[in-house]
Amino acid sequence: MSERQDLAKDIDQACRLIGEFELRSGQIAREYFDKYLFETQPALLHRVAQAMVPLLPEDADLLGGLELGGVPIVTVVSAITDRPALFVRKQAKTYGTCKLAEGGDVHGKTVVLIEDVITTGGAVRDAALALRGLGAAVEVAICAIDRSPIGVTPLADFGIELRSVLTRKDLDLAAAAER
């Protein structure tokens, strides 16, 4: 079994929930990957973060983790690679520094987005739009789980290349092998 297959098996076992779930996009799904069930396990979180390292573009100045699930992942990737992180809020704080992106100034910087799960890419679009509005370049997003339908490239029309540690197909194959 390859390292990827082994990770897919362990993530699938830890995270796949069956039921009826409303997704961020408003879609109703019969399956849900609860990322917090791997992010709260240090060894699994570390394996996912480690698998993201080779996917990082060399020219990225900042690693931007999306609130909330992207933040633990980006923290570990940043620690492994010694590259600075950014914690990207869904909305800017309304007091204190009033920042949307917590960390160093993003103006003129290239930010690679780090996300937990991608379904339609909506959360990444929102974050990319906001960061671009602050003067950052956003061209690549990396996610732990890409559950978008096969054949769909959810962010291509937005000028963002999506790189994933695991796809829906990896997880479905892992689940089938366990049956």
Ligand SMILES: O=P(O)(O)OC[C@H]1O[C@H](OP(=O)(O)OP(=O)(O)O)[C@H](O)[C@@H]1O
């Ligand atoms: O690709 P999309 O269709 O946008 O869906 C995926 C997004 O939905 C979830 O966000 P949610 O706001 O539920 O996450 P959180 O628990 O990380 O705050 C998930 O963490 C992604 O950010």
Ligand SMILES: O=C(O)c1cc(=O)[nH]c(=O)[nH]1
């Ligand atoms: O699309 C979502 O909101 C979503 C799907 C999923 O499988 N897991 C998750 O955390 N969010």
